[in-house]
Amino acid sequence: MPAMKYPPIGDYALISDCHCSALVSRYGSVDWCCMPCVDDDACFGRLLDWDKGGFCLVAPTAPDVTSTRQYVDGSMILETVFSTPQGEVRVTDFFAMDDKSPENPPLDLVRLIDGISGDVEMRIEVTPRFDYGEIIPRMKSHPSGTFTAIGSNQGLIIHSDIPLDVVAHRDLCGTFRIRAGERVRLAVQFEFPEKITPEVTAQAINPDNLDRHLESTRRWWTNWSSRMRSSFQLDEHTVRSTIVLKALTFEPTGAIVAASTTSLPEWIGGGRNWDYRFSWVRDSVFTIRALQELGYATEADKFHRFIQRCSAGSADQLQIMYGVDGNRRLTEVELDWLEGYRQSRPVRIGNGAAKQTQLDIYGELLEMAWEWHRNGHETDPDYLDFLVSVIDTVCRRWSEPDYGIWEVRGNPVHYVHSKAMCWAAINRGIQLAEDTGFDAPLAHWMQIRDDIREAIESRGYDRERGVFLQAFDSSELDAALLMLPRVGFVAYDDPRMLRTVDAICGELDRDGLLLRYRGPDGLKGPEGMFLPCTFWLVSCLARQGRKAEARTYYDRAIACSNELGLFSEEYDTASNQMLGNFPQGLTHVSQIMAWLALAEN
Template sequence: MIGDCHCVALVSRAGSIDWCCMPRIDDDSLFGRLLDWNKGGFCAITPVDPGYTSTRRYLPGTMMLETCFRTSQGEVMLYDFFAMEDDALEHPRFDHVRIVDGITGEVELNVDICPRFDYGEIIPRMRSHDSGAYTAIGSNKGLIICCNVPLDVVEHRDLSTTMRVSKGQRIRLMLEFQLPELIEAAIAGGLPDAARIDRAFEHTQAWWTDWAGRIRAPFEVDEQTLRSAITLKSLTFERTGAIAAAATTSLPESIGGQRNWDYRFSWIRDSVFTVRVLHDLGYVREADRFHQFIERSSAGSADELQIMYGVDGKRRLTEIELDWLEGYRQSRPVRIGNGAAKQLQMDIFGELVEMAWQWHASGHPTEPDYWTFLVDVIDAVCERWQERDHGIWEVRAAPAHYVHSKVMCWAALNHGIQLAQDNSFEAPVEHWTRSRDLLRQAVETSGYDPERGVFVQTFDNRYLDAALLLMPRVGFIAYDDPRMLRTTDAICSELDRKGLLVRYNSPDNLPGTEGVFLPCTFWLVACLACQHQRERAWQYYERALGCANDVGLFSEEFDVDHRLMLGNFPQGLTHVSQITARLALAAMEGSC
């Protein structure tokens, strides 16, 4: 993945852009071969020699991808990045730059640019201009394409050429998003020359390395932790402060299955996890921006709060199936939007108040307007905690009394009380205290299996849920409480699949199966580390790290039998959880 805190693209090992959404991460795709090989569109720079090999890496501390192609005739480097200037966050350029450098010998490359707008439904009209630019226009989107070698227009829809790149030679290709009505004026304003594109390379590298260089951690930051932090930054939408859960839609949780969802939105829960981790690493600004985003998007009212928003704050995320797309490896349906947006998931109340508590505990003031919003949230918990909800996993079945949701409601009340007392804020503390105590009693009776001595997924059943591993995080129970130790052991016993965890062992009313859920394994690592189970914690951590791809990116899930990534990619929650686990391991080692 490459990104610029506004838009994203996925680049394959073969040098093909198979997924690209501009100017926003949740926009309609411009290249979408990821979801339909024939209809989706792509932009490929690939050696002609079928026997080529490729290796990839990110330039250190950046979101700039370097792909090395080797053939029997020579070697070239392909660089992919979104250009970023000093003011890139406030004034994004939406320029995807591709640079090919000849390293040794001479390599023949095929260049094919086949944009397909609106998830492959629109084939834009391609034309060349006297200025040397090419444009692709369709519906409300346009691309300006510039290259320092001539390209052939194919049937007014594609661009193509074959070129030879020798040692010391540099080829520059730039894809600039532009609104169709502004394209002529943009071209008239001048095309980027070689010097400008080369400066963009240098400025982008400097921007990312400066951001990465500000990381602060209580251990020597390893490559994976740094990569996770940079990935999380790339999933932010700078204009609003929102944080997308993932860069893609409809990558399946099982190949050929129907568990295919759109994750390009900002979930409150996932985003709170992210800002907490970024704050712990020294990135305070991102946390403050997300506070503002949530207050705006919810209209400052608990009644208007929903579990996720568009990255621009949009509330209506209607779920639609795109029946013209075959799906990733024939995994239908392809969906855009997300019907879970209207579910009741009461754990988000706890996450919001927990985030405010962490913000306060780290020395930041709680503004009066935000406190008014929090009081509304906490009052809503008092009124609604006895309701059933759909839980952290957004189960598309009848609502239930999920223990994790109840614990997070308890956390909302507990931290709300602490915030009110620490700041001498006006609040119905006695009422909140009564509700908090009733919640604890309900969880410790109906949410606990006395026969096995463990907490369970929902009231009065025996199923287990990896989300129970999060209970000590908010202070509901101590990590070393015997009940928590037994619950952790039971989860390891019943949810472990070849050394990694699935989410739960209950039926969920959805067809098919899914892989192991990588964030859960990292939650287990953090739990084991806090229980000082050193050997087990490191073993699970190393196994989970082995599920990253060649450049350190994680998906949501993983097929342990076939060693395949599953679910949307890269998944922010997995990267957040990896950092959380690593921080817990560092704390454990420091206390030994």
């Protein structure tokens, strides 16, 4: 089973320690890995250039190999079983975690190879490429039996139980045989070059510790996932989605990334290729709400503090996304030396949308604060001051056009969803003030809230068709309208919402999945079906009492996951392949909320 060039996106599995992340193919190759943080430069990146990007392979040498894989229950530990005519081998992949100090993991990518039956020839290849393939590090062997790869500001310390050969000072490779009951270990540890000394290389990786790392990592994940609580029976997809959302968090700060990758295309060969390794306020709030529904309050508290810190406690300094460490400067750069996944150029790092005006994030922040309060938690006075500044900003800016939830690259528009979220921000602020008694200009807020509603109902509603519209004075529909009832702007069973849902199904449905919208957005080329939108539709239909229709759409969207339960952002119904960055947090959180809506109704 030689690794095919650019496997389908669904052929990959995520591993994570809530700091680093990597994608492992069903062929046993780590083709994407960012260390020491998920938004750092890739050290293995042939996902975006097969020849230049680098990889770490552990696989049988035989051509006639099949593989099956699964996650260890309740964890992000991946097990892949390779079956050959000569026998079976299990490869266990994970990032080591210290269950006693989760904010300071060892930064070890560990690969354990166990013989199950027979006598199988295996091959190891370690081909690091730093700075997204631009730097070929120098590989060096050390008397301790370890190897180091150093270049620019990155360094790796590599250990293997079996001898490996250094090839042209660049790569490592080796072949060995493994029998039932035997174990071979491979570990790749990140370290900054200035800290890689002879003493460090001599003691860096203790083989016995790698076995203990497996147990401590298993304990950490199972302890976390065992705290999952729900009034309803959770299906396996919901359990896996919840664990994936945790895997997309950055433990030290509480930031939550949208996905673990950059530039996986929304259409093969197209240019809609974006860096999603940052923490969007909107997507993070969605995630926090889902985690709170399932019993996880700590993540919400950490994200509250993350956003307050990043914005310096002022709505005027708030932006729509941040780096996992709170970095505001996410300058978008095209890496012209990379060919992109299946020749989908350009490859981008950073994201220019960070500086866009997206008015809906204000509503999401107030929704998060309201949920926190409604669940019995006290709101810090400093955070209340921050929320007041958010509402005051909404009162000043709600009438401006913006770039909306879809981050269009054309001109700003008066999006109905954005306006409704401005309404929601003020409405939740009023409710918080009335509940907690903090000082607020309630009469002024109520007047602005009513002005926003009047504007939406007069300019964002088609009276002839009886449906809400994508934007003021437009005729187009938008799947984001499915979220209007979520914030109370309109009831799920309001006749206007019933007609809007029917119209969206009629105009945006393609083979049982939804497009985001149909109109121009300032970008060239097509895109796939947007999976979160289909799950939003499920939530709407379920709460409208249309459970059979909801279940049909739910089953169709669930079928777009891979066998591990992982979702991308979009889907190509013609080729039945995933599109976009992977795994996509917004899809997973939308799946969770759709399942809860089905269970509740």
